[in-house]
Amino acid sequence: MIRLPSLPVLVLLGLIAVAFAVVPFVAGPYEVKFATRVLATAIFVLGLDLLIGVTGLVSFGHAAWFGLGAYAVWFVTPPDYEAGNLLVALGAAVALSGAVAAVVGLFAVRTRAFYFIMVTLAASQMIFALFHDTRIAGGSDGASIDVKPILEIGGATILDFSARNTLLWFSLAALVVLYGAVLTLARSRFGRVLQGIKANETRMNALGFDGARYKWASFVIAAMVAGFGGALFASIDGFVPPEILGWRESGLAIMMVVLGGVGSLWGAIVGALVYALAEEMLKSADLVGATVSEHWPIAMGLFLIAAVLGAPKGLAGWLPLRPAKPWAPAAETGAAVETRRASPPPRLEVEGLRRTFGGLTAVDGVTVAFEPGRIHAVIGPNGAGKTTFTNLLTGALPVSGGTIRLDGVDITALSAHAKARRGIGRSFQRTNVLPAFTVAENCAVAAQARGLAGASPAEEARAVTEALTSTGLVDRADRPATSLSHGEQRQLEIAMLIASGAELLILDEPLAGTGPEETARVTALLRDLARDHTILLIEHDMDAVFACADTVSVLVGGRLLAHGTPDDIRRDAAVREAYLGRFAGLEDAA
């Protein structure tokens, strides 16, 4: 989770801010412009870290939004040596970047990882080609803003970007405000979902968050921040070259984020500053000698290589983080009961459910009903189609045929997150938690997804308390999820389902790899949960299944071979032959 900056970091940032503020008093116009450029770039890079460090989306086209913001100032500046309105210019920059990013984002968020990198690159190169090859804004010569924007109220000039110092101080104030805003956003409940998507998007979708929409929103917000920086940048020299839209600028921005330290937000600012200072120093013959300054890109390249290999976590990795606030149980623990519902848990029916992969039929016309408030086991040998069946029920895979009804409502075609919103929660065969989050944070994100409307913070706190208490994870609440044992992670998954308020729990091998004591505890927990949940247990462990399940369904070769009480199944000749043969033999011997 994104933490607040620690005291040393705040002191460092304060000193940097003061240094920028006093530049006009101690240095000349060149330095003022340089400082302003660093500030505009820092805003640009800050937006990118929201995307890379918080949401986990590496965009290789971020410069497009910076450049569009800069061009927006040109678009709204009237011809004939008149000044444009400053508020209009900034507003237009944010709006133009945001609007174009909103369209590009629709396509981009459908892709992942490397493909996302390439789609954003392609989008920015298209925008670059548009501005470079056509005459919409000066073409390859760039666009000149003859008079920079001003803000006048009642005839009095409040702000004038033609004044170098005004622009510097305004940019500094803007960076401080935007840093605070982005940090607050990243630490908000919205930002927590973004971080969850970075950590494990599949898990977030299974909890009921529409990952694509959240990614789209952060993409647009990051673009708007960059657009604001671009508007300031355009006001420095009053000139916008098309190259600022291009892939080199995007690459530089990524570089500054990595240099500063991904996901710290303040690191992005420091990265922009250090990069600019390093370049300026290496270009200066007085400082480094004529040979180095003439060939400064080599020195810069070596510096960056040393930074990657020597400080993989970036500069921010050198300074401590402020420790997270420890988790505390919700004040009114008695109210935990409230989170239990009065309404009965749902009934799940599937009819003729089918799924094919090419020529292979993994699930072949399964028809079965799971009654509310019971534990239903689904068993079958390896390759019987159990996991595919689970994925169809939860929407992780689309069905090839058949229907799925929840309390009589057809939910066959709903996506994973939409099914989760209707109260279907699942655990995964391979444990699937949010690794960078603590145990309590995992549950809190799950609780946030509660129901169609989401939960209030108070409900959320109660749900987390209940989930941790009933799974016995209270004393591990502040441990990172990755530090838990395998069995504990499985319990954490169940805790997340409890916190999420899901009413139908689909558990894919929750007992795999757990010791006898843990198995006993999990079965007891399941029995308790069955009072107000419908539970589907996809399992391998026969003893546990027969001890706790109310019904057992046997899948073999994708077909439902039998469905009934454990006793029915034990007596079923077909099951004995097809599947339980060896177990039955053991039983006879005993």
Add this chain to the structure above:
Amino acid sequence: MDLVLVQIFNGIQYGFLIFLAASGLTLVFGILGVINLAHGSFYMLGAYLALTLTEVTGDVFLACLLGVPLAVVFGWLIERAFVRHLYKRDHLQQVLLTFALILIFNEVQRILWGSYPHGVPAPSYLSGSIRLTDQLAYPVYRLALTAICAALAGAMFFVIQKTRVGRLIRAGESNREMTELLGFDSSRLYALVFATGTALAALAGMLAAPVESVYPGIGERILIISFVVVVIGGIGSIKGAFLGALAIGIADALGKVFLPSLAGVVVYALMASVLVVRPGGLFGRVIR
């Protein structure tokens, strides 16, 4: 109509050249898992090697014969010195380090060869044009270039499909960890793949030198277009890179005829449309 025909020829020839560069990139990404932004620099290296070696030997093909081994050695050195540190790191650090390499390579190029564009002559025996129709002539060197690239593409398919090294490459591409677990010396395989990728890009640059002029920044255009091709074809797929490169080559050439002011947009629009239909590219595997 003749113009369109010529552009289709040009597009195919350009497509074959991009294929050489992009196939190296897709191998490096598919097998080593490294995003190599410096790949375009190897194309640039090839172009400048062709410039110098053609001056020395008098023939661009002799220059290629000398240049390819040099490029292999260069690629191997870069892999040992820098790239091998990136195998276990995330994409961001790969982008950062290889971006730093671009800065260095570009500056070294400026020191060695300067900032002015240069021309490389086609061999005299290939310098004429062939008359295709009454009004249409086409340079012989371009046809020879297309034929050479096609032969190389065929050889590459043969190596990958039919030889033991090719089988190892296919294994590494479909499951990197498993290949390592089976006990193959992956560090040697990786060095080999990277050096091969470098040589392919450099060879593309050498063969292209008589067609394009040789200038600073020549590698960056080919880098971006190679990435587009890799994505269209699906990461790691040579077959996909081949089809993607031809599609991009022809789309780019025709775009210049029919939509001259938007020619720069055409290839990216093509890529975006492919990804909308197939988010993993034409022959893409599971997205990681």
